Amino acid sequence: MLKKLICTAMLCLSSIAAFAHDYTLGDITIDHPWARATPPKAMNAGVFMLLTSQSGDQLIAVSSEIANKTEVHEMKMVDGVMKMRPLPAGLTLTPQQTVKLVPGSFHIMLLGIKQALKENDAFPLTLTFAKAGKITVNVKVQAMTDLTADTPKHGHN
Numbered sequence: 021m022l023k024k025l026i027c028t029a030m031l032c033l034s035s036i037a038a039f040a041h042d043y044t045l046g047d048i049t050i051d052h053p054w055a056r057a058t059p060p061k062a063m064n065a066g067v068f069m070l071l072t073s074q075s076g077d078q079l080i081a082v083s084s085e086i087a088n089k090t091e092v093h094e095m096k097m098v099d100g101v102m103k104m105r106p107l108p109a110g111l112t113l114t115p116q117q118t119v120k121l122v123p124g125s126f127h128i129m130l131l132g133i134k135q136a137l138k139e140n141d142a143f144p145l146t147l148t149f150a151k152a153g154k155i156t157v158n159v160k161v162q163a164m165t166d167l168t169a170d171t172p173k174h175g176h177n
């Protein structure tokens with residue numbers, strides 16, 4: 021149901037919403053990992069998904085062969101400017117609460133991507149959780165022209 025709500029908000033095509041694209045690892049559900057398509061010379065890209073842990077966990081590492089570096093970021097207002105910064109200890113998953121990695125909030129940042137991300141492409145991303153361990157998910161690339169207002173701008177502290 022959550023996926024449907026999220027996809028409606030992002031004006032997903034119904035074919036994307038219908039695509040079975042969930043993963044489970046231990047008691048963690050990873051729902052609809054996707055990345056926003058990038059312009060041809062882009063250096064960075066954002067990856068989004070919904071994470072739910074029944075007993076609580078911590079996303080401590082992320083990696084992908086398509087980027088030089090991969091970080092978990094949060095977005096915060098600093099002096100009236102929205103900035104993103106890495107979460108050094110990773111992302112906390114509170115028991116039974118869905119953590120939404122969505123544009124404008126938490127996200128996984130691919131830094132130094134080796135190629136532009138094109139709509140309908142897919143690539144592997146490995147997530148490591150403190151308790152549940154490791155899983156590699158397939159990230160779908162989607163065009164998100166309706167959400168260009170929060171295209172990642174990098175203001176790393």
Ligand SMILES: [Cu+2]
Pocket residue numbers: 093104105127128129172
């Ligand atoms: Cu970022």
